[in-house]
Structures are given as structure tokens and as C-alpha cells.
Amino acid sequence: MEALLPQAAAVGNLLRAKHHKIAVAESSTGGLISSALLAVPGASDYFLGGAVVYTAKSRLIFLGLGDADLTGMRPSTEAYALLAARRVRERFESDWGLAETGATGPTGNRYGDKAGHSCIALVGPIERAITIETGSGDRAANMRAFAAAALDLLATVLA
Numbered sequence: 260m261e262a263l264l265p266q267a268a269a270v271g272n273l274l275r276a277k278h279h280k281i282a283v284a285e286s287s288t289g290g291l292i293s294s295a296l297l298a299v300p301g302a303s304d305y306f307l308g309g310a311v312v313y314t315a316k317s318r319l320i321f322l323g324l325g326d327a328d329l330t331g332m333r334p335s336t337e338a339y340a341l342l343a344a345r346r347v348r349e350r351f352e353s354d355w356g357l358a359e360t361g362a363t364g365p366t367g368n369r370y371g372d373k374a375g376h377s378c379i380a381l382v383g384p385i386e387r388a389i390t391i392e393t394g395s396g397d398r399a400a401n402m403r404a405f406a407a408a409a410l411d412l413l414a415t416v417l418a
Contacts, residue, residue, distance in 0.1 A: 266295070267298060277417065281296070283357045285360075287363040287402065295406060321347075341358070344357055355382065357381050362375070362376045373394075389408065
């Protein structure tokens with residue numbers, strides 16, 4: 260997580276300067292995005308909360324999304340990441356909702372995505388979604404890469 264701290268501090272400063280709040284729903288990063296944002300002193304100025312949404316049960320409990328809400332889509336896609344980001348933003352009444360979903364490895368996920376695949380979405384006054392493909396099965400390295408990409412997306416949109 261140490262490598263993420265400079266990015267998280269920069270994002271925290273941008274959020275604080277704009278008086279914006281954020282909520283996070285992450286999956287394959289396992290809380291790493293939230294941890295990095297919370298490691299910044301003064302995070303309570305901008306961080307409202309987050310959840311690791313790793314299973315269908317956690318998706319239902321934390322985001323209120325059931326199977327019917329996913330009609331026509333599947334997890335680990337930009338469409339799903341956007342839906343999760345919209346929902347976490349709505350539930351926390353935040354300026355921004357950030358969501359991440361993917362396959363860290365060492366193997367792919369049950370949806371057919373190879374290890375190293377992640378979709379990240381940011382929803383607020385504007386919406387953005389990106390897909391990351393590392394081509395690696397290194398679980399820990401992918402978690403860091405996905406979290407770094409999420410923080411980069413935040414920084415780019417907020418700048």
C-alpha cells in the first residue's frame with residue numbers, strides 16, 4: 260500500500276479543495292482503494308465510507324443490487340462498475356461514487372475474464388469507466404495495479 264499513498268494524498272487534496280465527498284465499492288482490490296484514501300490524514304473531510312463487494316450476497320447487502328438489477332449485464336464489466344458506482348454514490352449521498360470489479364488471479368473469474376482484468380467506474384457530476392488488463396496472474400500485484408488505476412482515474416477527473 261505504501262506505493263499508493265502519494266496518489267491517495269493527491270486525490271485527498273483534490274477532494275478536500277473541492278469540498279467533495281466520496282464513497283467506494285470495490286471487489287478485487289479487497290479494500291485497498293479505501294485503505295489508501297483513509298491513510299491520508301484528514302480523510303474524514305472527504306471519505307464517507309466503502310465496502311468490499313466480493314460476492315452476490317455482499318452486493319445485495321451493501322449496494323441493494325439483486326439479480327434482477329443486473330439484467331443484461333454481468334460483473335467485471337464497465338456497465339456493472341458504473342451501476343455499482345451509481346449505487347454507492349446514491350446510498351452514501353456523496354458527490355462521487357467509485358467502483359472496481361475484476362479478476363486478480365492467479366486464475367480468471369467465473370465470468371470468463373482472465374486474471375489481470377479490472378473495470379473501474381467513477382460517477383459524480385460526470386461518469387467515466389475504464390478497463391485495465393495487466394496480463395498477469397500475480398494477485399497482489401494486480402490488486403495494487405487496479406487500486407493505482409482507480410486513484411489515477413480519480414485524480415484525472417478531479418484535476
